Amino acid sequence: MYSEKVMELFKNPRNMGEMENPDGVGTVGNPICGDLMTIYIKVDGDRLKDVKFKTFGCAAAIATSSMITELAKGKTIADALKITRDDVAEELDGLPPIKMHCSNLAADGLHAAIEGYKRKCDVERASYGMPG
Amino acid sequence: MNLRIIKDEKMGSVEEKMKSAKKRVYLDHAATTPVDPAVVDAMLPYFTRFYGNASSLHAYGREAHNAMDEARKNVAELINAESDEIIFTAGGTESDNIAIKGIAYKKKKGYIITSSIEHPAVLETCRALEREGFEVTYLPVDRFGTVYPSNVESAINDETILISIMHANNEIGTIQPIKEIAKIASESGIPFHTDAVQSAGKVPIDVRRMNIDLLSLSSHKIYGPKGVGALYIRKGVRIEPIIHGGGHERGLRSSTENIPGIVGFGKACELAKKRMDKDVPHLFKLRDTLIPNTVNTIEESYLNGHPKERLPNNAHFRFTAIEGESLIMSLDDEGIAASTGSACSSKKLEPSHVLMAIGLNEVEAHGSLRLTLGRENTDEEVEYVLEVLPEVVERLREISPLWKKEFEIERWRKEMEKR
Numbered sequence: 001m002y003s004e005k006v007m008e009l010f011k012n013p014r015n016m017g018e019m020e021n022p023d024g025v026g027t028v029g030n031p032i033c034g035d036l037m038t039i040y041i042k043v044d045g046d047r048l049k050d051v052k053f054k055t056f057g058c059a060a061a062i063a064t065s066s067m068i069t070e071l072a073k074g075k076t077i078a079d080a081l082k083i084t085r086d087d088v089a090e091e092l093d094g095l096p097p098i099k100m101h102c103s104n105l106a107a108d109g110l111h112a113a114i115e116g117y118k119r120k121c122d123v124e125r126a127s128y129g130m131p132g
Numbered sequence: 133m134n135l136r137i138i139k140d141e142k143m144g145s146v147e148e149k150m151k152s153a154k155k156r157v158y159l160d161h162a163a164t165t166p167v168d169p170a171v172v173d174a175m176l177p178y179f180t181r182f183y184g185n186a187s188s189l190h191a192y193g194r195e196a197h198n199a200m201d202e203a204r205k206n207v208a209e210l211i212n213a214e215s216d217e218i219i220f221t222a223g224g225t226e227s228d229n230i231a232i233k234g235i236a237y238k239k240k241k242g243y244i245i246t247s248s249i250e251h252p253a254v255l256e257t258c259r260a261l262e263r264e265g266f267e268v269t270y271l272p273v274d275r276f277g278t279v280y281p282s283n284v285e286s287a288i289n290d291e292t293i294l295i296s297i298m299h300a301n302n303e304i305g306t307i308q309p310i311k312e313i314a315k316i317a318s319e320s321g322i323p324f325h326t327d328a329v330q331s332a333g334k335v336p337i338d339v340r341r342m343n344i345d346l347l348s349l350s351s352h353k354i355y356g357p358k359g360v361g362a363l364y365i366r367k368g369v370r371i372e373p374i375i376h377g378g379g380h381e382r383g384l385r386s387s388t389e390n391i392p393g394i395v396g397f398g399k400a401c402e403l404a405k406k407r408m409d410k411d412v413p414h415l416f417k418l419r420d421t422l423i424p425n426t427v428n429t430i431e432e433s434y435l436n437g438h439p440k441e442r443l444p445n446n447a448h449f450r451f452t453a454i455e456g457e458s459l460i461m462s463l464d465d466e467g468i469a470a471s472t473g474s475a476c477s478s479k480k481l482e483p484s485h486v487l488m489a490i491g492l493n494e495v496e497a498h499g500s501l502r503l504t505l506g507r508e509n510t511d512e513e514v515e516y517v518l519e520v521l522p523e524v525v526e527r528l529r530e531i532s533p534l535w536k537k538e539f540e541i542e543r544w545r546k547e548m549e550k551r
Contacts, residue, residue, distance in 0.1 A: 011462075013531065031541075034457075034498045054532065054533035056455055056531075056533055057458065062531060
């Protein structure tokens with residue numbers, strides 16, 4: 001059902017854990033549906049210096065979270081915003097069709113974290129939570 | 133540790149085989165059971181040697197017919213029925229369909245009483261009948277998953293044609309007071325059906341003493357082959373067939389009989405009856421090691437279902453802040469086969485209707501784990517699970533943003549509604 005890459009990242013997720021003093025935080029999903037993902041970013045200039053995550057959800061949700069941290073780390077904010085859900089799924093050698101919609105939230109999570117970062121720059125506090 | 137070793141047949145050299153040998157513990161007996169080797173031995177001659185059609189008049193046909201008679205007797209004896217009260221079907225789901233639709237179509241209209249925690253084979257059959265104009269009451273259960281006989285009694289009206297309440301729940305293992313419910317049905321002159329797919333061979337069943345009119349059984353849950361089941365229909369209870377054809381099984385289930393399957397099912401019933409005195413205490417012992425050691429060792433872990441009135445082989449837990457599918461996948465990686473009521477593992481992407489019916493919220497339902505024991509499980513295997521489970525739960529909680537966090541489900545529910 002899952003690709004080897006999904007299983008590997010599910011078992012050994014990279015960049016997992018809460019970030020101290022993040023510059024942006026984005027939470028997506030809904031625990032009622034069974035998936036909730038928080039992405040933390042640290043920004044240096046216009047680049048994402050560090051990306052971390054915490055996820056409640058299925059193996060696909062955990063693997064996509066791990067994958068997005070690796071895809072986004074070191075990228076400029078503009079490039080990070082170009083990462084799509086499909087990019088994440090492709091990097092994982094595909095996801096089961098039923099998981100494409102509900103668990104493939106990591107790109108949204110990253111975008112939410114960036115939005116949080118931008119709002120903070122606009123003096124607003126990093127917005128927590130963009131459910132749905 | 134003396135765990136069973138299963139080698140990957142695909143691997144080449146002996147060394148490679150040894151390296152790939154992995155501890156495996158099967159704890160999903162509510163899903164299906166291995167076929168007992170004695171059952172396989174009983175079945176084999178009926179594929180190649182005694183392959184006749186049981187309806188044929190010649191010797192081949194008689195051999196098949198005799199084997200079927202013997203099997204029918206064994207099935208009947210497991211539940212204290214008469215042989216001619218048993219019809220063979222293709223499985224538990226079909227038995228439920230034949231029983232419920234069979235009564236409904238005979239009566240042509242009326243009310244059906246069932247519970248909200250039935251297996252989909254009963255629930256979806258009732259929903260289909262609702263679309264055809266029948267009316268159905270789905271009785272609630274308490275937090276342990278018990279249907280109250282008093283609720284059944286007050287749901288009965290003049291037009292009630294059938295009461296169908298499962299004997300034991302397939303997810304949380306709660307055993308229903310079906311003797312009391314059947315008594316109420318019988319006193320009101322209403323046929324009573326029970327789905328005994330999970331309880332047969334684990335809980336004594338006596339259809340006479342328990343006043344049961346219709347009872348569904350499945351072979352593959354009791355160490356028999358898949359694709360075979362039976363329906364007990366008490367003498368005098370009239371049902372309309374839903375499968376028409378050559379008039380097999382007293383015209384109630386046409387189709388050439390699956391003789392090897394039926395022979396295997398008969399053997400499985402014979403073994404289940406013989407072994408019950410030994411198997412059930414063994415299951416109780418394993419279950420009663422598994423449950424307290426899990427809930428006492430793992431923080432914020434809870435037992436779902438009834439603490440006492442539950443199947444001897446069922447342990448059903450929920451763990452705060454983790455999701456069931458990732459729990460199953462993690463356990464699978466450690467060689468442990470289990471099951472969950474989480475939405476992510478279901479085809480419908482909805483949390484289990486049983487867990488919702490006992491009053492859990494969606495997030496609690498997502499964190500559920502079902503471990504169902506079998507006769508071949510050992511003390512060592514349970515010990516292994518008790519070693520692995522806390523580690524797996526802890527790892528997933530480390531990843532989870534919900535663990536040890538204030539969590540308002542209402543806020544998320546509102547977000548859901550906004551969409």
